[in-house]
Amino acid sequence: MSENSAPTTIHVSGKQPSEHYDVLVGDNLLPQLPSILGHRVKKILVIHPRALRSTGELVMEDLRSAGYESFSAEIPDAEEGKHLQVAGFCWQVLGQNDFTRTDAVISVGGGAVSDLAGFVASTWMRGVKVIHIPTTLLGMVDAAVGGKTAINTAEGKNLVGTFYPPLAVLCELGTLRTLPENELLTGMAEVIKCGFIADSKILDLIENNPEKVRDSQSEVVRELIERSIRVKAEVVSEDLKETGRREFLNYGHTLGHAIEHAERYQWRHGAAVAVGMVFAAELSLAAGYLNEKTVDRTREICASLGLPTTYRADKWAQLLETMRRDKKTRGNLLRFVVLEEIGKPRIYEVPDESILFATFQEISE
Numbered sequence: 001m002s003e004n005s006a007p008t009t010i011h012v013s014g015k016q017p018s019e020h021y022d023v024l025v026g027d028n029l030l031p032q033l034p035s036i037l038g039h040r041v042k043k044i045l046v047i048h049p050r051a052l053r054s055t056g057e058l059v060m061e062d063l064r065s066a067g068y069e070s071f072s073a074e075i076p077d078a079e080e081g082k083h084l085q086v087a088g089f090c091w092q093v094l095g096q097n098d099f100t101r102t103d104a105v106i107s108v109g110g111g112a113v114s115d116l117a118g119f120v121a122s123t124w125m126r127g128v129k130v131i132h133i134p135t136t137l138l139g140m141v142d143a144a145v146g147g148k149t150a151i152n153t154a155e156g157k158n159l160v161g162t163f164y165p166p167l168a169v170l171c172e173l174g175t176l177r178t179l180p181e182n183e184l185l186t187g188m189a190e191v192i193k194c195g196f197i198a199d200s201k202i203l204d205l206i207e208n209n210p211e212k213v214r215d216s217q218s219e220v221v222r223e224l225i226e227r228s229i230r231v232k233a234e235v236v237s238e239d240l241k242e243t244g245r246r247e248f249l250n251y252g253h254t255l256g257h258a259i260e261h262a263e264r265y266q267w268r269h270g271a272a273v274a275v276g277m278v279f280a281a282e283l284s285l286a287a288g289y290l291n292e293k294t295v296d297r298t299r300e301i302c303a304s305l306g307l308p309t310t311y312r313a314d315k316w317a318q319l320l321e322t323m324r325r326d327k328k329t330r331g332n333l334l335r336f337v338v339l340e341e342i343g344k345p346r347i348y349e350v351p352d353e354s355i356l357f358a359t360f361q362e363i364s365e
């Protein structure tokens, strides 16, 4: 793919002016930062993990040459970064450097970084601007878009957070060059999710391009990124605060988050979501909505990318306990996103927990 191909702009809208922003996908997007930030911003905190130190420095150099005062906060890697203490460290850096309400935060990293940085920006002085520069596939197609921010607590994943739309999202495709293959493939789980809940062309593209789908710089991966962002942008533009349709983006996540918690976050989010999607497809079948062919397709497409499709049988009691704290739960009522058919998700209110256990037998080893 040419490094100079024109960027694609996908607009996210909302009820308030602050809920409108662009997601840019392409190469050499950093020069656009000053026009996005505007002239009132003076100081910028760049939040990144150690693995993205050199990319963070590049961003800071660009900002300095554009006249901004820039600072960095290097945070622990991956899920270790989504902790209250890490947010506290970032608030300290903002405080010690006299950041005011007109200053800004930029995240450089995967979904763990944009979740944490978004949370920090939304709470510092009750909200300063944030721009996300996602450097993983998963960050580009999902985490950096849509305004959900989060940290974990001992009891579960993403239990504390805010809805806080960014000022912009810059998906620099070149940053994916250094992404390990496992990160690219686990990110594909969220792409597959978009395929099942909204855009079946995504599934065709993955099935028909087994090699290109593993090449982060291929046209196929770019198309998958853009299609997935469009799915997410469309949903969150209508329902930022998850009062309805946004719950569909949680397909595969009820069990997925419980697996991440059971594994003490040693599994990647996308890997856990892959198992969660197979479970959700089986539950859709057990509930009488979905056909067996689509369940098989779910298993096959995940397996074709090396994503897990089964989980430990002995963990059921722990998983069920954690799922009771899922954000879709209402009182004692567990609620799952299921499919009627591809592109037609719906909510299933679990009438009797025995159906969950029976479904788990279909995916446990």
Ligand SMILES: NC(=O)c1ccc[n+]([C@@H]2O[C@H](COP(=O)([O-])OP(=O)(O)OC[C@H]3O[C@@H](n4cnc5c(N)ncnc54)[C@H](O)[C@@H]3O)[C@@H](O)[C@H]2O)c1
Residues within 6 Å of the ligand: 049, 051, 052, 077, 078, 079, 082, 109, 110, 111, 112, 113, 115, 135, 136, 137, 138, 139, 142, 143, 144, 145, 146, 147, 148, 149, 150, 158, 175, 176, 177, 178, 179, 180, 183, 187, 190, 268, 269, 270
């Ligand atoms: N807010 C949302 O809407 C939303 C949506 C989906 C997922 N999430 C969250 O996102 C997180 C998962 O995101 P993720 O899969 O990006 O994981 P991650 O942020 O943990 O990054 C995965 C790994 O890739 C490394 N990395 C990142 N970019 C790299 C690059 N360009 N080159 C080399 N290494 C690189 C990171 O250092 C890390 O070790 C989870 O915490 C999940 O809950 C949030």
Ligand SMILES: O=C(O)C(=O)C[C@@H](O)[C@H](O)[C@H](O)COP(=O)(O)O
Residues within 6 Å of the ligand: 142, 146, 148, 150, 157, 158, 190, 242, 246, 247, 249, 250, 253, 327
């Ligand atoms: O954006 C959303 O809404 C999603 O559900 C997207 C998910 O892929 C993502 O993992 C999200 O962080 C899960 O949110 P949560 O509310 O279940 O914590």
Ligand SMILES: [Zn+2]
Residues within 6 Å of the ligand: 142, 190, 253, 269, 273
């Ligand atoms: Zn997710």
